Amino acid sequence: MANPPIQLSLQTDQSTASLTPPVTPIAKENRPNPFQTKPKEKDQPCTTYFTDDLEICRDSNDRQIEFGRGVWSTVYKARSTPSQPFLGTPPSSPVTAAQVLAVKAPLRRDARPVLKAEAATLTRLTHINGHELHIVPYHGFHTELCALVLSAIPLSLATYTEDQAELARKRTGLKTMFEPVQGTEAFKDLAKKLITGLNWLHDTAGVVHGDIKPQNILLRESHGPFPYEPLFIDFSATVEITSDDEPLDTTRASMSSFTPPFTAPEMLASLMCSEMAPTAESDVFSLAATLLAVATGDLLLYSNMNHRLRLEMARAGHQIIDFTRGGMSGCRVPKNGFVERIVKPAVVKDPKMRIATADWVKLVSEV
Ligand SMILES: Nc1ncnc2c1ncn2[C@@H]1O[C@H](COP(=O)(O)OP(=O)(O)O)[C@@H](O)[C@H]1O
Ligand SMILES: [Mg+2]
Incomplete structure (x- = not known):
């Protein structure tokens, strides 16, 4: 795997690690939730079974x-x-x-x-x-x-990105080297589809995905400048967006792994203490990091660094645009260009100040 997740099972007792789910403490959130909350439905559908x-x-x-x-x-x-x-x-x-x-x-x-x-x-x-x-x-x-x-949807955004990066390497040219690897129009269309999808998850479905990264997005053939429909998969870390006075569902083994650089810095900072639950804001950061990886074609974002350094940089995640610009494909994220304009409000340090998905949808339609 190119970009291995860090498992939280590191925190579990060695003798029981193979039997128990990774320790996944989730803190109650005290601050106001700026995102729309969804009342718990009384008649939750029971699990659908596959009987064929x-x-x-x-x-x-x-x-x-x-x-x-x-x-x-x-x-x-x-x-x-x-x-x-x-x-x-x-x-x-x-x-x-x-x-x-x-x-x-x-x-x-x-x-x-x-x-x-x-x-x-x-x-x-x-x-x-x-x-x-x-x-x-x-x-x-x-x-x-x-x-x-x-x-079955056999193409992931990770594989697609690697393929596009390979094609871009062969297509050396002064004009295209300042564009996202898949081309400007395809990138904008993809960004719009992804952000619209996250907005649906947060505001319509009322959940935080919890593990957004290129490996957890599949591409189904479709139409448009970006000829695929990006679909979210892997809801193993998903939690419901709760209202402030409602306790979080701690029965879920959520946030079982982190994949820097896609994990929001405040989540990485909380690795050492018990305060961690993915939030709508950490999802927004993860999708922004995904967009940077997709634009540069570099799934590791800082691929010329060693693992320890990359982790350090991920901890300072609000500087992700500058770090990316300093990397090998940094020229694909020009200063004040549309990639930066889409990503910047989504990676600000204070999670409360990050753009909400509804506004993000508007922004991506305007660039
Ligand atoms: N519906 C699918 N069709 C094709 N490949 C899939 C599908 N779902 C998952 N995969 C592949 O399997 C990988 C692991 O699936 P995922 O749901 O992310 O599992 P995990 O929770 O163990 O990370 C994905 O990154 C993707 O490459
Ligand atoms: Mg996965």
């Missing part, structure tokens, strides 16, 4: 085909065959036999509760208007495998 038969696809060497891996899971390529009707189970969303699926299965035993919680989150999100445009299609939870069944 599943077959994991195999390669010519009879090995199971993987789409990817993360901190918690291995994601396999699979196909489904309809099984006997199973009465009494909430139906999963329809899947045709020809459809390729992605099965997110636990990598370790302690990932099971995390995946179950993710299934509940995905079920809830899938009942909210607009989900088709912004999150991965979810078909249900497979009880036997303890796995999530999703539509």
Whole structure:
């Protein structure tokens, strides 16, 4: 993995680390929440289950085909065959036999509760208007495998960015070297789609994603200058946006890992103490860092630094634009150019002063 997440399980007792979910203390927030809060619905939909038969696809060497891996899971390529009707189970969303699926299965035993919680989150999100445009299609939870069944979308924003960076390296030219690697119009369209998606998550769905980075965004073919629809995946760190007097849901194993430089600096600063819960503002920072990585084509952002230095720089994350400009692809983020104008209000040091997604949508439409 090019940019390994740092696991918080470092904080767990060695003897139990393999059995218990990483320690994930979440602090109550005392400050006012500037974001729209969403009342808890009384009738939360129960988890959708996947009851058709599943077959994991195999390669010519009879090995199971993987789409990817993360901190918690291995994601396999699979196909489904309809099984006997199973009465009494909430139906999963329809899947045709020809459809390729992605099965997110636990990598370790302690990932099971995390995946179950993710299934509940995905079920809830899938009942909210607009989900088709912004999150991965979810078909249900497979009880036997303890796995999530999703539509397969084989291209991630991380892979796309690496490919575009490679193409840009071959296309040396004075004019294009000051543009984002995928070109100006494609970048603007992508930024608009991503920010609109985050606004949907925060203001319509009422959740904080908690782990936004290029690896957790998939690209489904579509139209426009950026010919894909970016879809958020990996809701393993997701928490609901609560009102101030409501305690946070501490049952979730959220913020189990951090991936600098995408993690907001205040979250990294809180690594050593118990105060940590992803917030709408930390999501905004993470998406801004993602946009910088996408524009420069450098998934590590400061790739010529060693790991320790990069962590130090991520801790001073509000300087992320200057750091990026000092890096190898810094010329792609010219001073006062549109990349800077989109990113700057989203990475300010004080999280309370960061731009809210509704205003961010307006800003990205204007640049
Ligand atoms: N629906 C999908 N289709 C294709 N690949 C996927 C899909 N979901 C996840 N992946 C791949 O698997 C990787 C790990 O999935 P993710 O949900 O991020 O797991 P984790 O919670 O373990 O990080 C992703 O980065 C992506 O490359
Ligand atoms: Mg992931």
